[in-house]
Amino acid sequence: MLRFYKKMRNFFLYICLFLLAPVGAGGKEFTLVIDPGHGGKDPGALGSIAKEKNINLAVALKVGELIAERHGDVRVIYTRRNDHFVDLDERAGIANRNKADLFISIHANALSRKDIKGTETYTLGLARTDENLQVAMRENAAILLENDYMQKYEGFNPHSTESYIIFEFMQNRHVEQSISFASQVQKEFIAARRINRGVRQAGFLVLRKTSMPSALVELGYISNAEEEHYMTSAAGQTQLSKALCEAFTRFKREYDHKQGTAKITAPTTAPTQPAARKEVYPTTDGRTVYKVQILASGRKLPAKARVLKGYSHTRYYVENGMYKYTYGETTDIMEIKAIRKKVSRDFKDAFIIAITDGEKTIVR
Numbered sequence: 001m002l003r004f005y006k007k008m009r010n011f012f013l014y015i016c017l018f019l020l021a022p023v024g025a026g027g028k029e030f031t032l033v034i035d036p037g038h039g040g041k042d043p044g045a046l047g048s049i050a051k052e053k054n055i056n057l058a059v060a061l062k063v064g065e066l067i068a069e070r071h072g073d074v075r076v077i078y079t080r081r082n083d084h085f086v087d088l089d090e091r092a093g094i095a096n097r098n099k100a101d102l103f104i105s106i107h108a109n110a111l112s113r114k115d116i117k118g119t120e121t122y123t124l125g126l127a128r129t130d131e132n133l134q135v136a137m138r139e140n141a142a143i144l145l146e147n148d149y150m151q152k153y154e155g156f157n158p159h160s161t162e163s164y165i166i167f168e169f170m171q172n173r174h175v176e177q178s179i180s181f182a183s184q185v186q187k188e189f190i191a192a193r194r195i196n197r198g199v200r201q202a203g204f205l206v207l208r209k210t211s212m213p214s215a216l217v218e219l220g221y222i223s224n225a226e227e228e229h230y231m232t233s234a235a236g237q238t239q240l241s242k243a244l245c246e247a248f249t250r251f252k253r254e255y256d257h258k259q260g261t262a263k264i265t266a267p268t269t270a271p272t273q274p275a276a277r278k279e280v281y282p283t284t285d286g287r288t289v290y291k292v293q294i295l296a297s298g299r300k301l302p303a304k305a306r307v308l309k310g311y312s313h314t315r316y317y318v319e320n321g322m323y324k325y326t327y328g329e330t331t332d333i334m335e336i337k338a339i340r341k342k343v344s345r346d347f348k349d350a351f352i353i354a355i356t357d358g359e360k361t362i363v364r
């Protein structure tokens, strides 16, 4: 079974490599997804005059415009272009479906202490300070406005410290590039004379669900009068956008350089069928196979990993760059329900998935 998974994964990778092969003389097109945080019914942090959602959108659109002007080979996609609410997993979904090469989420920060100001750029990871955790908690709370968030985020509670343990296993393969981009952002903010609060890590759901290098930028503190004024002014927004565009340009230069030294060539006998958008699951000849999903991890876990709690017959599948671990396998729904009940003593958020002809659904 595991070998079959691997085979399918390799096949999928093969198709991906084919799609990644250079197009035209200018090389492969680079896809950038810009995500203006919040929107619609979710205003984000509130200043004395401004709403975070409006600052995020104004800066995001400006950055995208500057980048599109400067880089003919970059396709810019926004998760929203106007004032409406978009679910966090949909924001990541837009990036994943478009096979983005970089995902930038744009936000503004807030604290009850009004004197604190400055910029921070986050990459995905386990928060090492309470302060960073608080930022992630505030940003993740956006899911509470979504329908069905318990199911969608697998029981994640944005306000519970315990929920954030999942980010301990988030050291995925994009960490290095994400940090590299985040560092460029902070460098450019320093050049623009903003106060540098550094590159940090915390558990942001929107970053967790993306499967490419990603960063979340906090442009400044809306709770600080001076920065609120700066971020709502056209001059401030332009300066911040230029800094982000510059950071992107540096990141892209490095990216192009790496692409050049490690050229990917399309196999001469490349599969001709269109690449599957769907994730690859083993086909089941029309039968439905049920499994209990117990855990998701950013990397492949060793068989005896502590988090698997001694369960030895676990299997995994890969979805959006995440390794999803399952336990049990049966065509009998009653049997899988019994297994889930047993397993939920150790994995309280365990849920049932059904696989029919390569298609996964969550059983409610």
Ligand SMILES: [Zn+2]
Pocket (backbone or CB within 6 Å): 037, 038, 044, 045, 052, 106, 107, 108, 139
């Ligand atoms: Zn925000």
